[in-house]
Amino acid sequence: MVLATLAVGYFILTPGDYAVLGRSAAYAAGGLSNFFFLRNTGYFNAAAETMPLLHTWSLGVEEQFYVIWPLLLVAALRVSARWPRLVPALMGALILASFAYAVQKVGTNPKSAFYQPWTRAWELALVFIPAAWTGAISARLGDLLKLAGLLAILAPILLLTAQSPFPGANALAPVLGTALLLLPTPAPTRMARVLALEPLPFVGRISYSLYLWHWPIIVLMRHYQNGARLDLAWGAAALVLSILAAWLSWRFVEQPFRHMRPAPRLSIGAGALTAGVVAAVGLGLFFSGGLPGRVSPQLQAMGSKDRMWGWACPQHVPEGPAKGLCAAGAPWASAGTRAIIWGDSHAEQLMPMLDVAGRQADTAIALFRACPAIIEAGGIRRDFAGIPTYNEDCRASRAAVLALLKAAPDISLVILAGAWPSTAQNLYRHPGEAVGFEAGRRLLLEGFDDLMPRLAAPGRRVLVMADIPHWASDPVPCVVANDGSLLRAPCTRTVNRLAPPDYDSWQRDVNDVFRSMRGRYGDATIAIPADALCGPQSCQSIVEGEFFYYDLDHVRRNLSPAATRALAERLGLADLLRGGEPRVAGPRADK
Structure with a gap:
């Protein structure tokens, strides 16, 4: 199966995806898939659901269990000779400990809880109990137990959603249901006859x-x-x-x-050889970068998430409160203006362009990578699925940025950037409060009302950057299909311009909120990239012949120097750093 998947992937997958597939194949060959996907799924990795060998994580957990559990059973058998009652107690304690750890972990680190063998061990161990059951069960009781088991398995399918915490307590019903179905009975039950x-x-x-x-x-x-x-x-x-x-x-x-009944040594040798071949092929694909020679130069530049996001930080702040932060633009020590950009990955995406603009405007810009600045402003929080500690982390990073700004009066420009459209959709103040568009627009503005006075200092300006135009869905797969290097279905979307219905309509509403901020906070500058990149009908997606999107709402950081310079100029970043007015596109922007 793994080798067949690698063979088909050669014709379909981009170099980045193919390299990831190769590495996951090597981990699968070693029975360690769960650890691979624990480390290689997340915000800036390929989505887990696009990984062809994702399902092997459970085989990894199972294999690890089968290595450790028999050793525990052997040790238990030795103990049982002297203390027969101690063995069930110890096994029960291990099951309870694993279950308790899973419940705790799913509340603090759901991804770790999903893939770790320690949080899954109780599930496999609990299903072993029916095999050791020696009590007598009547046919009628057996029928009831089997029916209850089936219902316990089916109920989570109907009741749980993609947002439900899992495994933890939500895994209890299907695991117990499976154990009940496996419970031995002296005679076939009705459920057994149905399943036959x-x-x-x-x-x-x-x-x-x-x-x-x-x-x-x-x-x-x-x-x-x-x-x-x-x-x-x-x-x-x-x-x-x-x-x-x-x-x-x-x-x-x-x-x-x-x-077959081969000798044990032959079985072990054949298995090890097969696993070794799969691992060698997989690692070869990984270290080759996914065989990039299969595709065009354009697709080589866009064929990997890591490559599209790759950018070498040109300098780090040498001293002072911002010491160690990545900085772009003019040299920090001699720059006429020192600035800090505060925000998430949507601030990070601007750094290559700010490097160009900063050198033009004699401005050094340090990046403080954190949550969008309005999170925890005036008690505003964000419902961020998958990270239970998100708001607590944001509170800490917000305090750190404000402390840095207080301790560094030489920072005379603060730039705020973030994923404002997606952030606004999930804002709330009180637990249980409804989130959505209406509340989001209001809370976005209230968050800035609370934040802006806290940034004030003599001689300090604030530049608020709205986000780049968003696509309704990721356009990169269509760019890949249109390239023609890989075996892909034809793509009917237009990706050489961003136009309705692909332009995210919600972002238009968020941009209107930013327009309403102009003049609200003194001389703060409010820049809206859509005003510079879009005409009445559509927005740019290509500059200097390069498609500049990383996904539906990020700019690639590995654009050529010419494309980076052209995009920075189109956004008017150098003028904004000097205190100039935001750039507005003319009617030709649609062409």
Whole structure:
């Protein structure tokens, strides 16, 4: 399955995605997939759902459990000879400890809770209990228990959502349900007879192979479809192809190997050799950068998230309260103006352009990478799924920035940038309060009302940067498809301009909030990139022949020097650093 996925990926995947696939294949060969995906899924990694071998994380957890649990059982058997009652107590304590750790971890670090073997051990251990059950169960009680088990498995499917904490307590029902279904009974129950009806036994026979094949097939189809969700026809094709591949694997791989009786040394040697070959191929793909020679130079520059975001910091602040921060533009020690830009990745994306503009305007700009500046301003918080400690972290970073500014009166320009449109959609003040567009617009303005006076100091200016125009969905897959280097479905979207319906309409409302700020905070400058990049009908997405978007709402940081300079000029960044007025595009911006 892994080698077949690597073979198909050669024709479909960009160099970055192919390199990641190769590395994940090497981890899968070693039974360590869960640790790979723990470290390589997140905000600036490829989305987990686009990784063809993501499903092998559970095999990694299972293999790790099968290494450790037997050792514990052997130790328990030795102890049981002297203290027979101690063994169940110790095993129960281990299960409870793992469960408690999972519950605690899912509240503080959900991704770690999902992939770690220690937070999953209780699930596998609990299902072992039926195998050790020796009590008598009547047929009627068995039927009731099996029915309860089935309902416990089905209930989470209906009740849990993508935002539900998992595993933790929410995994308890399906795990207990599985244990009840596996509970041995003296005679076949009604549930057993139902589960014996075709095609359920057939699905059971091929289930392991079906699990192995279904996810790579779905993900590779989505890559072929340029990231689109599979419609009914493609979904049906994925189902048929998965079942066919699973049956072939079961018939010609599983069954023959299951009935072979090779010597243990031969089995171990063959397994190690196979794993070694897979790991070697995977690592070769990873260290080659995903075989970039397969694609055009344009796609080589855009074929990896890491590459598109790559930018070498030109200098670091040598001393003072901002010591150690990455700085762009004029040399910090001799710059006529010292500035700090405060914000998230949407502030980071501006650094290559600010480096060009800062040298033109004799301004050095230090980056304080933190939450959007309005989080925790006047008690305003953000509902940020996946990071339970987000607001607490933002409170700490906000305090650090304000303390730095208080201690550094030589910083005469503060630049605020952030993911304002997405931030505004999830703002609230009190737990349980509704979030959304209406509340977001109001709280965005109130957050700035609280923040701006705190930035004031003699001789200090504030420049607020609204965000670049957002696409409604990621345009990069369409750029990849249009390039023609890879086997992809034709893309019907227009990506050489950003125009309705692709232009995020919510961002227009947020930009109106920023326009209302002009004159509200004294001489603070409010710059709206859409005013500089967009005409009445559409916005730029290409400069100096280069598509400049990283995804739906970030600018690439690896643009050529000419493209970086041209985009900085189009945004009027040098003039803004000097205190000039924001740039506004003319009618030709649509051309």
